Amino acid sequence: MLQQFQHYITTTFSFLKGKKIVLAVSGGIDSMVLMHLLMRSGYTFSVAHCNFQLRDQESDQDEEFVKMTCQEHYIPYFINRFETQKYADLHKKSIQIAARELRYNWFDELMHTNGYDFLLTAHHIDDSAETFLINFTRGTGLEGLMGIPQQNKNILRPLLPFSREEIERYAQENSVSWREDSSNASDKYFRNKIRHHILPILKELNPNFLNSFQQTLIHLQEAQCLVEEASSMVYEDVVEETNDEKRFDLNKLQKLPHKTTYLYQWLKPYGFTAWNDIFDLTEAQSGKQIFSEDYRLLKDRDFLILSKKTEPQNESYEIQEQLKQIDFPINLRLSDQSHIISHSKGTIFVDKLSLKFPLILRKWQEGDYFYPSGMQGKKKVSKYFKDEKFSLIDKEKTWLLCSENEIIWIVNHRADQRFLANEKTQHILKIEVL
Amino acid sequence: MLQQFQHYITTTFSFLKGKKIVLAVSGGIDSMVLMHLLMRSGYTFSVAHCNFQLRDQESDQDEEFVKMTCQEHYIPYFINRFETQKYADLHKKSIQIAARELRYNWFDELMHTNGYDFLLTAHHIDDSAETFLINFTRGTGLEGLMGIPQQNKNILRPLLPFSREEIERYAQENSVSWREDSSNASDKYFRNKIRHHILPILKELNPNFLNSFQQTLIHLQEAQCLVEEASSMVYEDVVEETNDEKRFDLNKLQKLPHKTTYLYQWLKPYGFTAWNDIFDLTEAQSGKQIFSEDYRLLKDRDFLILSKKTEPQNESYEIQEQLKQIDFPINLRLSDQSHIISHSKGTIFVDKLSLKFPLILRKWQEGDYFYPSGMQGKKKVSKYFKDEKFSLIDKEKTWLLCSENEIIWIVNHRADQRFLANEKTQHILKIEVL
Numbered sequence: 009m010l011q012q013f014q015h016y017i018t019t020t021f022s023f024l025k026g027k028k029i030v031l032a033v034s035g036g037i038d039s040m041v042l043m044h045l046l047m048r049s050g051y052t053f054s055v056a057h058c059n060f061q062l063r064d065q066e067s068d069q070d071e072e073f074v075k076m077t078c079q080e081h082y083i084p085y086f087i088n089r090f091e092t093q094k095y096a097d098l099h100k101k102s103i104q105i106a107a108r109e110l111r112y113n114w115f116d117e118l119m120h121t122n123g124y125d126f127l128l129t130a131h132h133i134d135d136s137a138e139t140f141l142i143n144f145t146r147g148t149g150l151e152g153l154m155g156i157p158q159q160n161k162n163i164l165r166p167l168l169p170f171s172r173e174e175i176e177r178y179a180q181e182n183s184v185s186w187r188e189d190s191s192n193a194s195d196k197y198f199r200n201k202i203r204h205h206i207l208p209i210l211k212e213l214n215p216n217f218l219n220s221f222q223q224t225l226i227h228l229q230e231a232q233c234l235v236e237e238a239s240s241m242v243y244e245d246v247v248e249e250t251n252d253e254k255r256f257d258l259n260k261l262q263k264l265p266h267k268t269t270y271l272y273q274w275l276k277p278y279g280f281t282a283w284n285d286i287f288d289l290t291e292a293q294s295g296k297q298i299f300s301e302d303y304r305l306l307k308d309r310d311f312l313i314l315s316k317k318t319e320p321q322n323e324s325y326e327i328q329e330q331l332k333q334i335d336f337p338i339n340l341r342l343s344d345q346s347h348i349i350s351h352s353k354g355t356i357f358v359d360k361l362s363l364k365f366p367l368i369l370r371k372w373q374e375g376d377y378f379y380p381s382g383m384q385g386k387k388k389v390s391k392y393f394k395d396e397k398f399s400l401i402d403k404e405k406t407w408l409l410c411s412e413n414e415i416i417w418i419v420n421h422r423a424d425q426r427f428l429a430n431e432k433t434q435h436i437l438k439i440e441v442l
Numbered sequence: 443m444l445q446q447f448q449h450y451i452t453t454t455f456s457f458l459k460g461k462k463i464v465l466a467v468s469g470g471i472d473s474m475v476l477m478h479l480l481m482r483s484g485y486t487f488s489v490a491h492c493n494f495q496l497r498d499q500e501s502d503q504d505e506e507f508v509k510m511t512c513q514e515h516y517i518p519y520f521i522n523r524f525e526t527q528k529y530a531d532l533h534k535k536s537i538q539i540a541a542r543e544l545r546y547n548w549f550d551e552l553m554h555t556n557g558y559d560f561l562l563t564a565h566h567i568d569d570s571a572e573t574f575l576i577n578f579t580r581g582t583g584l585e586g587l588m589g590i591p592q593q594n595k596n597i598l599r600p601l602l603p604f605s606r607e608e609i610e611r612y613a614q615e616n617s618v619s620w621r622e623d624s625s626n627a628s629d630k631y632f633r634n635k636i637r638h639h640i641l642p643i644l645k646e647l648n649p650n651f652l653n654s655f656q657q658t659l660i661h662l663q664e665a666q667c668l669v670e671e672a673s674s675m676v677y678e679d680v681v682e683e684t685n686d687e688k689r690f691d692l693n694k695l696q697k698l699p700h701k702t703t704y705l706y707q708w709l710k711p712y713g714f715t716a717w718n719d720i721f722d723l724t725e726a727q728s729g730k731q732i733f734s735e736d737y738r739l740l741k742d743r744d745f746l747i748l749s750k751k752t753e754p755q756n757e758s759y760e761i762q763e764q765l766k767q768i769d770f771p772i773n774l775r776l777s778d779q780s781h782i783i784s785h786s787k788g789t790i791f792v793d794k795l796s797l798k799f800p801l802i803l804r805k806w807q808e809g810d811y812f813y814p815s816g817m818q819g820k821k822k823v824s825k826y827f828k829d830e831k832f833s834l835i836d837k838e839k840t841w842l843l844c845s846e847n848e849i850i851w852i853v854n855h856r857a858d859q860r861f862l863a864n865e866k867t868q869h870i871l872k873i874e875v876l
Contacts, residue, residue: 145644147654149661150584198647205643210579213632220581227583230703231669237700238672266671269664 009178013045017166027125029053035070038130040186041175055085058111060092073187088114131156131165133218134172141202150232155225171218239273256312278303308399324370339442356423360435368410378415379425443612447479451600461559463487469504472564474620475609489519492545494526507621522548565590565599567652568606575636584666589659605652673707690746712737742833758804773876782863790857794869802844812849813859
């Protein structure tokens with residue numbers, strides 16, 4: 009097996025020579041075989057071992073075993089002990105998820121701090137088949153049936169094409185020692201159940217199962233590429249992107265034969281999960297919206313508008329009298345003037361003596377009203393927005409400049425009559441958006 | 443369960459009312475439940491039962507049971523006894539495949555002869571999951587992971603959304619009787635192994651497995667739609683179709699990011715299986731070709747050319763002296779003329795007395811030569827083809843008209859000098875392509 013493994017790794021991963029490599033080693037058979045293979049193939053690397061402290065002295069013995077092996081071969085090593093159970097309890101996560109997060113967070117940090125180019129892990133094709141079956145059992149889309157990727161950014165899995173059986177043969181032929189993880193033998197975890205009860209039957213039904221599986225993965229990965237290609241070809245036609253929004257043209261979308269599938273493809277990266285609600289949204293009233301953790305999808309007349317969730321609407325900022333300029337949350341300059349030049353959407357001239365400092369910058373609230381410049385009487389801000397055809401997002405982006413609770417200016421849109429300077433005003437204050 | 447089943451069938455299959463329906467009934471629980479459901483929902487239908495004669499008297503008892511049930515309810519029935527084992531031996535097929543072929547061939551015939559609109563079968567979601575897992579175990583592409591379709595032309599499967607468990611509950615609640623198929627309990631067949639050993643574990647790991655599976659199928663079916671959409675969008679750009687050929691432009695193909703995947707999608711329907719050879723063909727020498735059962739894919743300079751396999755190249759046809767016209771394998775008219783009008787590619791005038799009847803129509807063979815009209819001396823036909831830039835397919839489509847083994851005419855292309863009529867010819871024969 010050594011030759012076969014060596015041939016594969018030296019041809020496929022020739023780019024690794026001269027790179028800074030760190031290898032994740034649990035002490036189990038897979039990672040010990042990969043460590044042996046790397047040594048025998050002349051690679052220089054360091055080792056990182058996670059002690060999750062979940063199996064008492066067994067865990068510590070694993071740690072000791074990895075440490076001794078590294079010392080014996082003069083391989084630099086990093087060891088980290090995690091309070092996995094505590095972390096899981098604290099974050100209300102399963103032990104498996106907790107261990108995974110701790111592990112990859114630490115690896116990230118380790119690579120960044122020490123300038124490693126690649127992290128190597130010892131996953132193999134049986135792991136990939138297990139992952140496929142886990143996702144399948146739980147329910148998934150095509151993207152959940154891609155197996156484990158051989159390379160994912162700077163994580164490489166050189167043993168991925170090999171089976172557990174081949175790795176065992178390698179270990180035997182090359183007298184690699186390793187430690188058995190007692191939790192692997194238990195059926196406690198979902199993965200172990202699949203490993204011990206499903207995979208053996210598949211291999212019995214098709215003795216060539218792992219090869220067939222590799223071919224299946226290739227076919228599915230190719231199908232996924234075409235799905236993404238169709239998705240992006242159609243995207244260009246249907247979606248307009250601006251700096252902070254994507255606008256999905258519903259008239260164009262409705263003409264597509266698989267509109268829900270396209271929406272799913274396009275919106276998946278934004279963390280949405282309530283797909284039926286989203287599909288209903290295409291037919292819903294203007295103003296309806298659906299949220300993911302970070303994004304908002306809004307039905308606005310003939311469009312669905314995707315945007316980042318905005319800040320809470322109750323934020324407000326004070327502008328002290330002595331300030332000449334503010335840079336947050338928007339850029340405003342305030343300057344004393346001897347005369348009025350010309351009002352515009354982005355510049356107003358007000359009577360400074362009529363203002364009560366500090367001025368307030370805040371968002372619109374239900375019940376707000378103002379006295380629009382050039383008009384008689386007052387108007388609800390909501391009515392003004394409606395007349396000006398503001399979308400929900402427009403409304404949320406708009407700042408109101410206020411004196412106490414009275415609106416001075418719907419910034420960048422319309423001034424309030426009450427505060428505007430006129431030819432009699434003695435202290436003219438110019439306020440402009442930069 | 444009755445209400446739930448009835449609600450589903452009457453809403454989803456309302457179009458069945460008034461149609462001529464035949465129901466496939468084995469006597470097992472699934473088909474007996476469907477039969478009960480159809481009766482209780484007021485459908486009129488006939489029953490078709492296959493006796494595969496594989497389980498001796500058990501098979502005959504099944505037949506008797508179905509017959510009695512139909513008679514009891516005045517339902518017309520068809521019964522067919524098959525020599526399944528003999529058929530399987532004769533055609534070297536597995537019993538499962540043999541039974542399937544016999545069954546569907548008979549159903550086809552039955553529907554055609556008796557004017558049935560729809561065949562109903564009692565497949566359910568467990569069957570669909572089994573089919574998924576069978577294909578997955580053997581290795582497949584996305585198209586093998588679509589489950590069983592609810593409708594496939596005129597075959598309908600009204601119980602497809604329901605589980606085996608729900609069907610069992612229906613049978614119990616409604617006192618439906620059925621016969622247990624003893625072969626279902628054995629692990630002899632691939633499907634039974636998956637039914638008894640894999641599905642129960644998946645359902646244990648995820649008690650909601652069948653619902654998740656239904657969602658998975660929907661996602662995969664949608665992905666498959668996009669795959670086909672990408673495939674056909676790109677196809678239009680890369681492929682030129684003529685009556686009997688499809689020409690894949692390699693220059694355009696090479697620019698595609700997933701060219702092998704597209705080729706796979708496009709060529710799959712033509713029965714090709716040697717995918718690696720096909721992918722190599724894009725880089726191969728002109729003239730190389732790969733065959734499926736009925737089709738041929740030829741590398742010809744900057745194209746891959748797909749065409750139906752041509753007839754064997756050794757066919758030849760005689761043209762007797764008295765014939766005025768032939769219609770096969772091509773249309774030729776032979777007529778005596780008093781003078782030469784004008785030679786053209788499709789019409790020649792020859793000296794009838796120089797010909798030896800019957801004339802022969804045949805394809806080109808290695809070593810053929812002729813005396814091209816308007817040229818001095820002889821020329822190999824292969825050289826002529828090359829100079830005229832004939833593709834392999836052009837060569838194969840071209841007929842030679844011969845007198846014994848001497849070429850008179852490369853039909854529709856070039857006459858032979860030796861047989862052409864001139865002003866001294868007494869018996870002028872005009873031969874023209876119609």
